[in-house]
Amino acid sequence: MPASKGYAAQSAQSALAPFAFTRRDPGPTEISIDILYCGVCHSDLHMARNEWGQSIYPLVPGHEIVGRVTAAGSAVTRFKAGDVAAVGVIVDSCRHCTPCERGDEHFCAEGATLTYAATDRVDGSITMGGYSSNYVVDQRFAHTVPANLDLAAVAPLLCAGITTYSPLRHWKVGPGMKVGIVGLGGLGHMALKFAHSFGAHTVQLTTSLKKKEDALRLGADEVLLSTDEKAMKAHEGSFDFILDTASAHHALDPYLALLKQDKTMTLVGLPEQPPVFNVFSLITKRASVAGSMIGGMPETQEMLDYCGQKNITAEVEVIPIQQINEAFERMLKQDVKYRFVIDMSSLK
Amino acid sequence: MPASKGYAAQSAQSALAPFAFTRRDPGPTEISIDILYCGVCHSDLHMARNEWGQSIYPLVPGHEIVGRVTAAGSAVTRFKAGDVAAVGVIVDSCRHCTPCERGDEHFCAEGATLTYAATDRVDGSITMGGYSSNYVVDQRFAHTVPANLDLAAVAPLLCAGITTYSPLRHWKVGPGMKVGIVGLGGLGHMALKFAHSFGAHTVQLTTSLKKKEDALRLGADEVLLSTDEKAMKAHEGSFDFILDTASAHHALDPYLALLKQDKTMTLVGLPEQPPVFNVFSLITKRASVAGSMIGGMPETQEMLDYCGQKNITAEVEVIPIQQINEAFERMLKQDVKYRFVIDMSSLK
Numbered sequence: 001m002p003a004s005k006g007y008a009a010q011s012a013q014s015a016l017a018p019f020a021f022t023r024r025d026p027g028p029t030e031i032s033i034d035i036l037y038c039g040v041c042h043s044d045l046h047m048a049r050n051e052w053g054q055s056i057y058p059l060v061p062g063h064e065i066v067g068r069v070t071a072a073g074s075a076v077t078r079f080k081a082g083d084v085a086a087v088g089v090i091v092d093s094c095r096h097c098t099p100c101e102r103g104d105e106h107f108c109a110e111g112a113t114l115t116y117a118a119t120d121r122v123d124g125s126i127t128m129g130g131y132s133s134n135y136v137v138d139q140r141f142a143h144t145v146p147a148n149l150d151l152a153a154v155a156p157l158l159c160a161g162i163t164t165y166s167p168l169r170h171w172k173v174g175p176g177m178k179v180g181i182v183g184l185g186g187l188g189h190m191a192l193k194f195a196h197s198f199g200a201h202t203v204q205l206t207t208s209l210k211k212k213e214d215a216l217r218l219g220a221d222e223v224l225l226s227t228d229e230k231a232m233k234a235h236e237g238s239f240d241f242i243l244d245t246a247s248a249h250h251a252l253d254p255y256l257a258l259l260k261q262d263k264t265m266t267l268v269g270l271p272e273q274p275p276v277f278n279v280f281s282l283i284t285k286r287a288s289v290a291g292s293m294i295g296g297m298p299e300t301q302e303m304l305d306y307c308g309q310k311n312i313t314a315e316v317e318v319i320p321i322q323q324i325n326e327a328f329e330r331m332l333k334q335d336v337k338y339r340f341v342i343d344m345s346s347l348k
Numbered sequence: 349m350p351a352s353k354g355y356a357a358q359s360a361q362s363a364l365a366p367f368a369f370t371r372r373d374p375g376p377t378e379i380s381i382d383i384l385y386c387g388v389c390h391s392d393l394h395m396a397r398n399e400w401g402q403s404i405y406p407l408v409p410g411h412e413i414v415g416r417v418t419a420a421g422s423a424v425t426r427f428k429a430g431d432v433a434a435v436g437v438i439v440d441s442c443r444h445c446t447p448c449e450r451g452d453e454h455f456c457a458e459g460a461t462l463t464y465a466a467t468d469r470v471d472g473s474i475t476m477g478g479y480s481s482n483y484v485v486d487q488r489f490a491h492t493v494p495a496n497l498d499l500a501a502v503a504p505l506l507c508a509g510i511t512t513y514s515p516l517r518h519w520k521v522g523p524g525m526k527v528g529i530v531g532l533g534g535l536g537h538m539a540l541k542f543a544h545s546f547g548a549h550t551v552q553l554t555t556s557l558k559k560k561e562d563a564l565r566l567g568a569d570e571v572l573l574s575t576d577e578k579a580m581k582a583h584e585g586s587f588d589f590i591l592d593t594a595s596a597h598h599a600l601d602p603y604l605a606l607l608k609q610d611k612t613m614t615l616v617g618l619p620e621q622p623p624v625f626n627v628f629s630l631i632t633k634r635a636s637v638a639g640s641m642i643g644g645m646p647e648t649q650e651m652l653d654y655c656g657q658k659n660i661t662a663e664v665e666v667i668p669i670q671q672i673n674e675a676f677e678r679m680l681k682q683d684v685k686y687r688f689v690i691d692m693s694s695l696k
Contacts, residue, residue, distance in 0.1 A: 099609060107609050107633060109585065170634070237457065261447060261455050264636065267627055274624050279615055282639025285455060286518070288612065289637050291630025 001025055002032060005347060006132025007321055008058040012050035015325045016131070019058055023136045024123050028073040030138050033085050038130035039064025039155040039314070040340035042186065042247050043270070045328050047117055051272060056117045062130030063089045063115040064158040064341075066151045070134070078139045084151065086143045086304065087135055088158035089294045090114060092121045095140070103298035105141075131321065133347055143301050146308020153313030156186060156339040157304060159294065160314060164191035164243060165303040166295035167266045168198060171241050175199035180224070180239050182255055183246035184211045187268055189315055189338040191243050192219045197310050203239070205255065214337070218315070226254055237261075237285070245269045252277035256287055264288040314339050320346030349373055350380060353695060354480025355669055356406040360398035363673045364479070367406055371484045372471050376421040378486050381433050386478035387412025387503040387662070388688035390534065390595050391618070393676050395465055399620060404465045410478030411437045411463040412506040412689075414499045418482070426487045432499065434491045434652065435483055436506035437642045438462060440469045443488070451646040453489075479669065481695055491649050494656020501661035504534060504687040505652060507642065508662060512539035512591060513651040514643035515614045516546060519589050523547035528572070528587050530603055531594035532559045535616055537663055537686040539591050540567045545658050551587070553603065562685070566663070574602055585609075585633070593617045600625035604635055612636040662687050668694030 001022040008019035026032050044061035046052055065087040069079045079085055093100050093108035100108050113121055116129030145154055164187055173179050179200040181191045188204075195202040196219030203222045204215035212223045224231055232254055239258040242265040249271045256265055256277060267275060267289065275289065282289070295303065307313060315338045319327055327340045349370040356367035374380050392409035394400055413435040417427045427433055441448050441456035448456050461469055464477030493502055512535055521527050527548040529539045536552075543550040544567030551570045552563035560571045572579055580602055587606040590613040597619045604613055604625060615623060615637065623637065630637070643651065655661060663686045667675055675688045 104609070167634075261452070267630065270627060270631075274626055276622050276624075278622055279618060279639055282615065282637070283618075283641040284639075286515075286638065286640050289630070290634065291627055291632075292634050293631040 002134060002136065004128065004132050004134050006060045006128060007324055008060045009048040010058050012055065016048060016061075019060060021060070021128055023134060024120070024125065026071060026073050026136045027122065028075040029140070030073045030136055031069050031076055031079050031085060031142060032071040033065070033067035033087070033135045033137065033142070034070050035065055035067040035130055035132060035134055035344045037066045037152045037155040038062040038342045038344060039159065040324070040327055040331065040342065041159050042331060043159070045331060046270070048328070054117070056126050059117050060128035060131050061116055062132065063087070064155045064160070065115070065130035065135060066145065066155045066158075067135065076139050078144065079142065084145045086145050086154065086158055087115065087130065087137050087141065088143070088162060088300055091127060091137050091141045103296040105296050106294050107296075131324065131342060133344065140297060143297075143304050145304060148308055148311065149313050152318050152341045152343065153316050154304075154307075155341045156190070156314035156316065157307055158300070160186045160190045160339060161307065162295040162300045162303050163187055163268050163293065164245065165194050165306075166299055167243055167268060167292035168194050169299070170292065171264060171266065173198050173200045173241055177201065177240040178203065178238055180205050180242040180255065180258060182242060182244040183269060184215055184338070185245065185247065185334060186314075186339040187245035189218055191245055193312050195219070195243070196221070197312060203235070232257070239263065242266070243268060247271055249273045252289065253281045256281040256289070259285060259287050261285045262287070264290050266290040266292050268292055316341045318343050322346060350482060350484065352476065352480050352482050354408045354476065355672055356408045357396040358406050360403065364396060364409070367408060369408070369476055371476075371482060372468070372473065374419060374421050374484045375470065376423040377488070378421045378484055379417050379424055379427050379433060379490060380419040381413070381415035381435065381483045381485065381490070382418050383413055383415040383478055383480060383482055383692045385414045385500045385503040386410040386690045386692060387507065388672070388675055388679065388690065389507050390679060391507070393679060394618070396676070402465070404474050407465050408476040408480050409464055410480065411435070412503040412508070413463070413478035413483060414493065414503045414506075415483065424487050426492065427490065432493045434493050434502065434506055435463065435478070435485050435489065436491070436510060436648055439475060439485050439489045451644040453644050454642050455644075479672065479690060481692065488645060491652050493652060496656055496659065497661050500666050500689045500691065501664050502652070502655075503689045504538070504662035504664065505655055506648070508534045508538045508687060509655065510643040510648045510651050511535055511616050511641065512593065513542050513654075514647055515591055515616060515640035516542050517647070518640065519612060519614065521546050521548045521589055525549065525588040526551065526586055528553050528590040528603065528606060530574075530590060530592040531617060532563055532686070533593065533595065533682060534662075534684075534687040535593035537566055539593055541660050543567070543591070544569070545660060551583070580605070587611065590614070591616060595619055597621045600637065601629045604629040604637070607633060607635050609633045610635070612638050614638040614640050616640055664689045666691050670694060
């Protein structure tokens with residue numbers, strides 16, 4: 001069994017620290033990957049600290065993985081040793097339910113297998129994430145990476161990228177639409193890049209004017225300060241779609257007021273408290289609040305290929321793994337532009 | 349100016365009591381109606397007691413009005429004296445915005461004029477509702493009533509009817525769909541009748557098995573006790589649409605769990621507290637929570653005509669207006685099957 005080393009939390013209270021473990025041997029449709037880069041998602045922090053109550057320890061976080069294939073099983077068709085491969089939030093699913101058959105593996109009726117802190121479908125072990133030296137995964141749950149992209153800046157596409165790309169595609173964001181992005185963090189900055197790239201008039205909603213120049217540089221046509229009641233009033237009833245990426249608790253009503261009749265605000269951020277809004281904010285315009293998470297495997301590959309064509313990647317701050325606990329604390333203070341990515345060569 | 353008598357609340361704390369006032373003279377496109385019946389909506393109680401903070405006193409409630417035309421202005425084309433006419437929740441709008449032009453007067457960009465406790469667009473007076481002897485209204489905001497229907501049982505169609513008909517039509521409820529109705533009160537029992545009539549497999553969700561026989565009689569194909577976790581689990585992920593008519597505060601998660609991927613639960617009840625659900629209930633299946641209220645004038649007429657064709661009316665308990673305060677208390681205890689309707693001849 002391949003040896004792996006990584007950083008793990010041993011409990012909800014403990015910092016991440018070096019941890020050695022083994023991966024299972026790859027099967028005929030599986031590949032082994034040496035991890036080059038792994039993005040640091042807010043979920044990693046929630047899970048390391050058991051803030052969603054579902055963590056299993058020791059817990060190796062990480063689900064924004066880019067690496068190099070070291071071995072490919074006999075039935076693998078999409079990868080060979082030496083290729084770059086990427087892995088995201090899920091690494092398996094039942095593969096035979098209706099959602100799986102249409103490529104919506106993330107909506108698997110039996111529940112998809114998460115990249116870490118989940119029960120592996122092959123051998124019943126607990127999955128260990130990408131804050132580690134290697135990964136073993138079925139080719140169906142790995143993606144090819146366009147050759148022109150910077151690999152460190154690709155890593156966040158595997159969660160922050162697909163999480164924003166998928167709803168913007170699902171709600172058909174494009175030319176002629178006015179689209180709002182709430183929050184300018186790891187998810188928000190990707191949403192901004194995609195919405196702009198899809199041709200929508202893109203409005204960054206933020207509570208901090210300090211982010212204005214960055215938002216304009218990243219693709220915003222306008223920046224709207226959500227605490228400026230007069231400015232918000234002027235935009236009332238004018239948005240075709242809003243993607244809410246904010247991870248801090250916030251009232252939805254000021255944003256719902258911006259929607260046109262029959263339009264949708266979709267939540268992809270995961271605040272610890274439930275969303276709160278007044279039912280009148282919905283009924284007076286037949287508005288909807290929806291939720292979306294990551295995307296299926298075909299759409300994730302489509303997103304990566306699109307990023308290659310349009311030269312889109314995340315804005316990243318590359319760190320050695322020894323700084324991960326400090327990075328968690330800085331992430332909590334929103335002190336990152338806009339995603340930490342661990343350079344896994346620091347593990348050696 | 350026509351004299352009117354009705355029942356009014358003089359403050360949020362006072363019971364409804366006899367009240368005399370005048371209506372404005374009808375204009376050339378307006379009709380005068382002698383009110384025969386007026387339904388008792390939960391909103392009437394909320395408004396009489398200022399529970400939404402927008403009431404204006406003296407306040408004459410009532411927006412489920414059926415009456416007989418006593419006079420029609422020179423330019424009125426749809427009504428003549430002696431006709432039956434019906435009036436619902438709104439009695440005017442700007443009439444020139446985009447929603448008004450497409451017949452979505454309830455979504456008027458400048459705000460529709462409510463049937464009571466609103467500022468009249470013609471003379472600036474405060475509108476007085478249907479717990480009274482007469483009404484003056486523009487023909488655009490009045491509806492014809494199919495001759496085969498019982499007029500007392502028609503009254504609730506003007507709010508409870510259109511409030512449930514409109515979202516069931518908007519979300520295209522019909523054959524091949526499994527549809528849930530949450531709550532079996534004034535709104536819920538109409539939703540049940542419509543969903544069944546549209547050909548959907550209709551499931552009544554209730555917290556009380558006492559209502560089972562009634563639900564089956566009114567059109568439910570199945571009755572599902574929402575407190576029975578095992579039964580709820582068996583229906584997980586199987587619903588195409590859910591209409592939530594409950595007016596008491598309740599968690600949405602158990603109902604959201606019933607939806608298929610990409611489906612919607614629409615709120616039409618108006619609990620005093622905001623809706624509460626876990627964001628994971630949405631993101632794990634890209635579900636939506638939407639809201640809907642009444643319908644536009646063309647759709648309200650369409651609903652009444654449909655009710656005439658299918659012989660659909662509300663289940664009502666007819667009361668004299670002298671019992672209105674007792675009826676409010678009984679409504680609070682859900683002690684009504686399923687809508688009180690005031691026989692306005694009791695005013696004389």
